[in-house]
Amino acid sequence: MLSPDYFYEVSFLDALNAAQRQAVEATEGPVMIVAGPGSGKTRVLTYRIAYLLHQGVDAFRILALTFTNKAAREMRERVEQLCGSEARNLYIGTFHSVFARLLRAHAQRLGFPPEFVIYDTDDSRSLLKSIIKQMALSDTLYKPATVHNRISAAKNSLIGPEDYLRDVNLMADDAAAGRPRMGDLYAEYVMRCFKAGAMDFDDLLYRMHQLLTKFPDVLSRYQYHFRYILIDEFQDTNPAQYVIVRKLADVHQNICVVGDDAQSIYSFRGATLENMLHFERDYPERRLFKLEQNYRSTRHIVRAANRLISHNKLQLTKEIWTENAEGEPIRLLSALSDNDEGKMVVDALFEEKMHAHRRNRDFAILYRTHAQSRAFEEHLRRVNLPYVVYGGVAFYQRKEVKDLLAYLRLAVNPYDEESLRRVINYPARGIGETSLEKALVAAQEHQLRLWEVLERCNTYLPGNRSNAAINEFISKIKGFRLIAQQQNAFEAATHIARSSGLLQELYADKSVEGVHRYENVQELLNGIKEYTDLQLAPGAEAAPHVTADGEVLELTSPAGTLAAYLQEITLLTDQDRDDEQSDRVLLMTIHSAKGLEFPCVFVVGLEENLFPSLLSQNSREELEEERRLFYVAVTRAQQKLFLSHAAARYRYGELQYNEPSRFLREVDDSLLQRLHQRMPRARPQPEAFTPASQPLTGKPYVHQPSPDFVPDDYEHITEGMAVEHPRFGFGKVERIEGKSRDRIATIAFQAPVGAKRIMLRYARLRIVREESLGKSTG
DNA sequence: ATAAGTCATTTTTTT
DNA sequence: AATGACTTAT
Numbered sequence: 001m002l003s004p005d006y007f008y009e010v011s012f013l014d015a016l017n018a019a020q021r022q023a024v025e026a027t028e029g030p031v032m033i034v035a036g037p038g039s040g041k042t043r044v045l046t047y048r049i050a051y052l053l054h055q056g057v058d059a060f061r062i063l064a065l066t067f068t069n070k071a072a073r074e075m076r077e078r079v080e081q082l083c084g085s086e087a088r089n090l091y092i093g094t095f096h097s098v099f100a101r102l103l104r105a106h107a108q109r110l111g112f113p114p115e116f117v118i119y120d121t122d123d124s125r126s127l128l129k130s131i132i133k134q135m136a137l138s139d140t141l142y143k144p145a146t147v148h149n150r151i152s153a154a155k156n157s158l159i160g161p162e163d164y165l166r167d168v169n170l171m172a173d174d175a176a177a178g179r180p181r182m183g184d185l186y187a188e189y190v191m192r193c194f195k196a197g198a199m200d201f202d203d204l205l206y207r208m209h210q211l212l213t214k215f216p217d218v219l220s221r222y223q224y225h226f227r228y229i230l231i232d233e234f235q236d237t238n239p240a241q242y243v244i245v246r247k248l249a250d251v252h253q254n255i256c257v258v259g260d261d262a263q264s265i266y267s268f269r270g271a272t273l274e275n276m277l278h279f280e281r282d283y284p285e286r287r288l289f290k291l292e293q294n295y296r297s298t299r300h301i302v303r304a305a306n307r308l309i310s311h312n313k314l315q316l317t318k319e320i321w322t323e324n325a326e327g328e329p330i331r332l333l334s335a336l337s338d339n340d341e342g343k344m345v346v347d348a349l350f351e352e353k354m355h356a357h358r359r360n361r362d363f364a365i366l367y368r369t370h371a372q373s374r375a376f377e378e379h380l381r382r383v384n385l386p387y388v389v390y391g392g393v394a395f396y397q398r399k400e401v402k403d404l405l406a407y408l409r410l411a412v413n414p415y416d417e418e419s420l421r422r423v424i425n426y427p428a429r430g431i432g433e434t435s436l437e438k439a440l441v442a443a444q445e446h447q448l449r450l451w452e453v454l455e456r457c458n459t460y461l462p463g464n465r466s467n468a469a470i471n472e473f474i475s476k477i478k479g480f481r482l483i484a485q486q487q488n489a490f491e492a493a494t495h496i497a498r499s500s501g502l503l504q505e506l507y508a509d510k511s512v513e514g515v516h517r518y519e520n521v522q523e524l525l526n527g528i529k530e531y532t533d534l535q536l537a538p539g540a541e542a543a544p545h546v547t548a549d550g551e552v553l554e555l556t557s558p559a560g561t562l563a564a565y566l567q568e569i570t571l572l573t574d575q576d577r578d579d580e581q582s583d584r585v586l587l588m589t590i591h592s593a594k595g596l597e598f599p600c601v602f603v604v605g606l607e608e609n610l611f612p613s614l615l616s617q618n619s620r621e622e623l624e625e626e627r628r629l630f631y632v633a634v635t636r637a638q639q640k641l642f643l644s645h646a647a648a649r650y651r652y653g654e655l656q657y658n659e660p661s662r663f664l665r666e667v668d669d670s671l672l673q674r675l676h677q678r679m680p681r682a683r684p685q686p687e688a689f690t691p692a693s694q695p696l697t698g699k700p701y702v703h704q705p706s707p708d709f710v711p712d713d714y715e716h717i718t719e720g721m722a723v724e725h726p727r728f729g730f731g732k733v734e735r736i737e738g739k740s741r742d743r744i745a746t747i748a749f750q751a752p753v754g755a756k757r758i759m760l761r762y763a764r765l766r767i768v769r770e771e772s773l774g775k776s777t778g
Numbered sequence: 779a780t781a782a783g784t785c786a787t788t789t790t791t792t793t
Numbered sequence: 794a795a796t797g798a799c800t801t802a803t
Contacts, residue, residue, distance in 0.1 A: 068792065096793045120793080140786085201793045236792095268790065369789055371794095571793055591790045613789060629790080652788060653794040 012082060016040075016047060023289040024048045027055070027228070030249075030283035031256040032276075036320040037305070037635035038296025038597065041258055045232060046075055048256065049090065050082040052228055059089035061227040065245070066094055067236055069572060071595065075232070091226070095241050096201060097571045099208040102222070103199070104567065109215055110207055112197060115412050115563045118570040119193065119200040122397065123418040124148055127196075130421075131188050134444065137181060150174075151186050155202035156238040156270035158209055161187035195449050196417040205240040212247050223251040234259030234279075238270035246282065255283075261316050262309050265591060265629045267621075273314065294320045294635075296597055298327020301641050304667045305634045311666050312624045330641045330667070334660075338649035342375030345602050345644055349585070350383055352600060352640065360386055362599040364586045366633050368611040371651075372604065373587050380585060390588035396572065400506060400517040401524050405566075407496050411480035412563045414451045421450070427501040430469045438464060476500070489565040490532040493525055528565060535560040590633045601637035603630070606645040607658035630663045643667075 013021055020040055023033045024047045035041035045064070052062055066072045072092050080087035091098065100118065107114045119127070125144040128151075132142045154164055164170055165183040174182040193200060199207055212219040229249050231237065234257035237245075249255035257279060264273050279286065294302050302322045309315065333348060335341035349363055365376050373389050380387045395401060403426060406419035414420070425431045442460045443453045453460045457470045464470075476499070484492045497503045506518040536559070558564060586598070605611055612626035634641060645660045721733045732748050 094793065100793095118793085204793075266791075269792075371788085589790060615789065650794075 013047065013051065016043070017293060019289060019291055019293070020044050020047070023291065024051050026287055026289065027052055027254065029253055030279075030286035031289065032234075032279055032286055033256065033258040033289045033291065034316060034318055035258055035260055035291040036294060036318060037260065037263065037632070038294040038322075039291035039320065040295060041232075041260075041291065042071075042075065042078070044291065045230060045258055046078040046082065048230065049075075049079050049087075053079075053083045053086055057228065059086050060091060061225065062230070063091040063098070063226040063228070063248070064093075064230040064232070065098060065241075066092070066232045068595075069094055069097070071232060072097075094571065095237075096204045099204045099244075100199075100567070100571060103204065103207055103211065106211055106215070106218055109218070110211060111194065112199070112207075113413060113415075115197075115567075117196070117198045117409050117413050117416045117419070117566070118204070119198045119418060120397075120570070121148070121201070122402070123198070124189075124200045126421075127192060127418055128185070128189060130440070131185060131192060134440065135181065135185070135188070137185075142179060142181070142185065146179075147182065147185055147189075150182055151189060152202050153270060154186065155206040156240050158206065158240050158243060160206070160210075161190050192417065195415065197413050197415045198418070202240075205238075205244065209240055209244050209247075212244065219247060220251075222248055227252045228254045229256070231255070231257045232259075235261050235264035235273060235276060236266045236271040237275050238272060239275070240270075242275045242278065253283075260318075261314075262312075262318070262628055263594065263632050265594065265625060265632060267625055276316065290318055292318060292320050294322040295324070296638055297322065297635060298324055298639060300327045300329055301634060301637050304330055304641070305631055308627065308634065308663065308666050309631050312627055314621070314624055328640060330643060332664070333642060333644035335644060335646040336648065338372075338375045338646050339378075341604060341644055341646040341649075342379040345376060345604060345642070346379035346383060346385070348642055349600070349602065350385065353385075358599060360583045360585045363602070364588065364593065364596070364598040364600070364636065365602045365604060366588060366590045366593050366636065367604050368590065368613060368629075369605075370589060372610075376587055376604070385585055386583065387585040387587055388582075390586065390592050395520070395523075396569075398517075398520055400502075400521050404493075404497055404502055404521055404524060405569075407480065407500050407502065408484075408493055408562055409566060410477050411484040411492065411496060412566055414477060414481065415449050417450050420454075423500070424454075424473060427505040429473060431466045431473065435461070435464055435466045435470065484562040488532050488536060488560045489562045490525070490529045492562045493528045493565075497521065497525060527569075531565055531568065532560050535564070590629050593636050594632055597636050597638055599638045600640040600642070601633070602642045602644060603633045604644045605649075606643055606661040606664055607649075608661055609656070609658050610649075610651075611661055612663070627663065627666075634667075 013024060016024060017040075020043065023031070023044050027048070033041075033044060035044065049062060049064065053059060064072075064075060066075065072094055076087055076090060076092045079090065079092075093101075103110075103112075104114050104116070107116055125148050128144040128147050129139065132139050132144065132147070154160075154170075159167065159170075161183065164186050171180075171183060174180055193203065212222075226248055229245060231245060236259075245255065257276075259276060261273055261276055264271060267273075297305075299322055302320055302324075306319055331348070333341070333344045335344045345365065349365075352358060353360070353363070365373075367373065377387065377389065396405075403423060406416075406422040409416050409419040410423065421436065424436065438461055439450060439453045439457070442448070443450050446453070446460065448460075454470050455474055457464060457467045457474075461467060461470075480492075480496050480500075483495050487495070503518075503521065506514060506521060508514075590603075609617075611630070612623055616622040616626045643664065645658075645664065648655055648657050650656070719733050722730065723733060724730050734748050
């Protein structure tokens with residue numbers, strides 16, 4: 001069995017410690033790896049795959065599932081570094097993307113077209129909104145988001161609409177909440193998605209499970225195919241994911257899950273720690289490996305993390321340790337107000353940068369909610385430190401991008417109701433709400449799809465004034481459909497963008513924002529071109545769709561077509577786009593910091609009611625999840641950790657006073673070193689706070705109304721004026737449209753924000769003298 | 779049809 | 794404080 005070169009070949013395992021190596025070499029049978037933060041979890045996963053390949057396992061028999069595209073890409077790249085191009089044939093992807101592929105191959109079994117569309121959250125909610133309206137329910141009681149969450153939770157627990165309506169407990173819950181029709185909404189929603197040939201994100205799991213349950217031949221095919229299954233971030237899986245994976249692993253039983261119960265922070269989207277407990281129950285013979293040595297952080301930080309997490313009752317016993325240096329004590333910053341916190345944090349950051357000669361990107365400022373970023377942005381701008389805030393409006397969520405995608409989606413699948421409604425009157429072609437309303441009613445009445453009604457609008461909507469426009473629209477889309485079938489993705493998309501009138505509409509808008517939108521659409525088209533060229537390039541590598549023995553694993557649309565492109569793109573998100581490696585301070589929520597690490601970390605806003613959140617203090621479970629969130633935040637730090645809190649802050653426009661977070665007490669006092677003794681005895685008076693717009697002079701701010709300070713008075717802002725916005729910085733008003741409070745100003749802001757269009761109502765703009773523009777940048 | 783006024787909402791996020 | 798959704802007035 002062992003080749004003569006065995007020892008040479010596996011010498012790469014020398015890069016691992018004993019525990020890691022054991023976990024890598026235990027390839028057969030069920031395995032659970034509990035991996036603490038910074039313990040080399042990704043390393044173990046990649047080496048495990050590399051080791052399997054070295055053992056002669058065919059790459060396409062290995063299935064590795066992750067939560068994010070980024071994690072999947074990283075894993076593939078790292079295996080490729082170890083094993084070369086063989087890594088390309090690995091089945092690595094997110095749960096959603098892998099399942100989407102498998103579902104495409106067998107969609108017809110479930111009555112779906114192979115080119116089914118995937119509804120994102122917006123699509124789902126907009127569909128629900130229309131259903132709620134149609135069923136004449138109050139949309140304050142049945143908010144689309146609430147209903148969607150409920151449906152999503154049901155699907156993630158593999159509860160279908162019939163089960164839901166039959167479930168006494170669920171029905172009682174809904175009745176108690178005053179929403180007795182929830183089950184009916186669920187059923188109608190599922191039916192509408194089905195008719196539209198659409199699956200939402202949760203369907204990719206729910207329908208996958210259905211496929212495997214209803215069709216034993218499909219199940220056994222994949223059961224035999226995937227010899228080794230690996231799952232990353234197991235603590236974040238939901239019941240549906242776990243059940244599916246168990247089914248797939250049932251023949252070979254080579255299932256390896258890697259996770260850390262102490263880092264489970266996604267219960268609000270269905271993840272359950274119980275999966276980790278169930279794993280032990282379901283696989284009694286499973287082998288357990290614990291990776292507890294931390295290579296990331298100083299002893300101070302590791303000790304603080306352990307202290308903190310020991311307050312949680314619900315946990316598998318595990319204590320991380322490290323051989324790293326003691327490091328410096330954790331610093332505590334106590335600020336008077338949110339603005340003060342911004343100043344103290346930025347000052348400390350600046351000092352640390354100068355003192356230890358660090359780069360900007362060595363710093364991360366982590367907060368509980370997005371709204372907290374403002375104060376830090378303001379002060380970072382003031383000291384000229386470049387920064388980037390994670391989590392703005394996603395590219396693929398932008399209106400203009402979604403509009404074009406809707407046209408493309410329609411060309412592939414005209415039954416897609418959400419896309420149809422999105423573009424039927426955009427650009428305006430005289431098909432108003434009334435016609436659409438009528439068509440929807442007719443569709444309901446005749447049990448037809450919206451598209452089918454419109455196709456024969458003369459029959460179903462006799463005498464409707466806009467029938468001519470509808471017919472024209474329908475034949476246009478049919479034309480697009482032909483083109484999508486005959487030409488490649490880029491040609492088809494360009495044609496559709498032009499001949500739908502979308503491009504012209506955007507081109508006509510010469511405002512700064514309009515130009516941006518036009519550019520965004522162009523960028524989307526460029527992306528499509530890139531994709532097409534790559535797919536159709538001579539000698540393009542075969543995607544891992546075909547196994548070595550020639551078996552086609554799944555059929556997808558022909559490469560390079562619009563249909564194929566849409567399949568690839570739907571599951572991409574912003575974080576998968578331009579991964580700018582520029583030297584900037586990073587600002588983000590703790591949730592999005594998971595999986596990352598930084599030399600210096602600031603965890604800010606450590607106040608009761610904010611972190612832990614007010615809404616998380618109802619039950620012990622929720623509080624423990626907040627604590628795990630703090631644990632995640634603390635363990636992002638490699639060398640220096642700063643914690644900060646403010647005595648008072650504005651929330652929802654009101655001044656609130658909060659006690660320091662209980663989490664600060666839970667980290668041993670001896671580990672904390674106060675940077676400045678500033679905790680006030682008495683509550684500060686609101687007047688004492690630094691206002692949002694502090695003069696640049698650095699002199700203490702004196703609160704007195706000045707003639708050039710007009711916070712709310714939009715009438716005073718005129719074109720050509722130099723202004724300062726507390727968040728976006730300095731800029732020049734280029735253009736003003738509209739009247740009164742709906743006036744919109746186009747303001748060319750200086751870097752890093754760039755030109756930006758903002759509503760002036762309530763906007764806190766400060767008029768500044770022209771010369772301050774030159775000397776202040778962000 | 780457009781402008782102006784009212785009201786409700788407000789965690790975290792991936793796919 | 795800041796928005797988005799919705800309603801009322803002209």
